[in-house]
Amino acid sequence: MYNTVDKWVKKCQRCVLAKMPQTKIQAHWTPFLASHPLEVVAMDFTTLEPESDGQENVLVVTDIFTKFSQAFPTAIRRQTLPQRSF
Numbered sequence: 132m133y134n135t136v137d138k139w140v141k142k143c144q145r146c147v148l149a150k151m152p153q154t155k156i157q158a159h160w161t162p163f164l165a166s167h168p169l170e171v172v173a174m175d176f177t178t179l180e181p182e183s184d185g186q187e188n189v190l191v192v193t194d195i196f197t198k199f200s201q202a203f204p205t206a207i208r209r210q211t212l213p214q215r216s217f
Contacts, residue, residue, distance in 0.1 A: 145180075165196035176205075 140146045165171040173193045181187040182204075193200040 163195045165194075168194055168196045171195040 163171050163173070171194075173195060175191050177189050177191055179187050179189055188205045190203045190205050191200060192203070
């Protein structure tokens, strides 16, 4: 059973990326300060395991003041911005 699990983990892209060495460089941290709800709203994409309908990206929206978060499944296939030609 150990060999089966070991092979599966080595083929799992998420597992391989999670075990990669992380750099220790950190940006200067300054807290987000908000004095009332919805003054500062943070948004980020995260990736989950692919669903049968192809949705794997989730948009997470958080109100900094109340710490209230909501997650929305998206139909976006890539988390990159489209290239623009000027």
